[in-house]
Amino acid sequence: AVLPRGTRARRAAPVACAARTETEEAKTEPAQAETGADAQPAAPTKPKGPVEVTMVLESKMIAGGLVRFKEGRTPANTSLVVVDDVYDEGEAYRRGLRRGMVLKAMTGTNGDERTEMWELDDKVSLRYIKETIRLARYPMTMIFLEGADVRPTPAEIAAVVGNDAATASMTESEMRIARRKAYQEIDDSRNDFPLVGALLALVIVPPIVVLALNSYFHWA
Incomplete structure (x- = not known):
């Protein structure tokens, strides 16, 4: 339409555009809500390699079959002391000890039994470890490796x-x-009794035979 001279043109309100924008926003918000509802929390990342677990144990928590150890092997074929079994109602289990853990270090051996830590090497003796635990006078601080690569014996x-x-x-x-x-x-x-018996017979029997013949024939 032609406006009278001297009248300014005014911009019309963008009603249709605003309605379209509101409609698009209404469509977008549910999609975002659905995306947020379907989003799953990120799974916790597992640590790479073995994890050190430190705990304080007493001899009475291990002795009597509550915890059993066995020999193991690393991929480099060196000796390990591995937890073979743990009584699931024992105190050691409640403190975190699990089957398959590898004993890395412990107190209760040389020096100050309460504070000096002894780290196991590739020449470790399972019998020595068992005796150390059995004779421990103080609670032992023990470091285990969880998730270590252990080969069969x-x-x-x-x-x-x-x-x-x-x-x-x-x-x-x-x-x-x-x-x-x-x-x-x-x-x-090996049974050596027959051999020993034969040797004794060779030593003892001939003199007896000679004496018997002498007494019978009255040899001078």
Whole structure:
């Protein structure tokens, strides 16, 4: 339409545009709400490698079969002391000890039994660890590794795949120990009584026979 001269044109209110914008916002908000409702919390990331777990245990919490240890192997074929089983109603279990943990260090050995920490090396003796725990006079601070890579022992390998594979997985020290054990078993199982009896017979019987003949024939 033609406006009279001297009249200013006024901009019309953008009603249609505003309605369209409100409609688009109404469509967008539910989508955002749905996205927020469907969003799942990020899963916690697991730590890479073994995790150190420190706890204080007493001998009475471990002795009597409450906690059992066994020998293990690292991928580099070095010795480990591994938790074989834990009584699930015992105090050690309540404090966090679990099956498969690897003993890394502990107090109660050399020096100050209450404070000096001893870190296990590749020459660790399972028997020594058991005796140390049994004779401990004070609570022991023990550091375990959870999630460590543990290989089966030669005995466990032999039980599954045979003695050849078990022998291949043994260290030189273990092979020497195994040979000594085999020799000891042979000595224990060998019966030397027949040989000893024969030697005694060779020594004792001839003089007796000679004396008997002499008394019968009256040899001068």
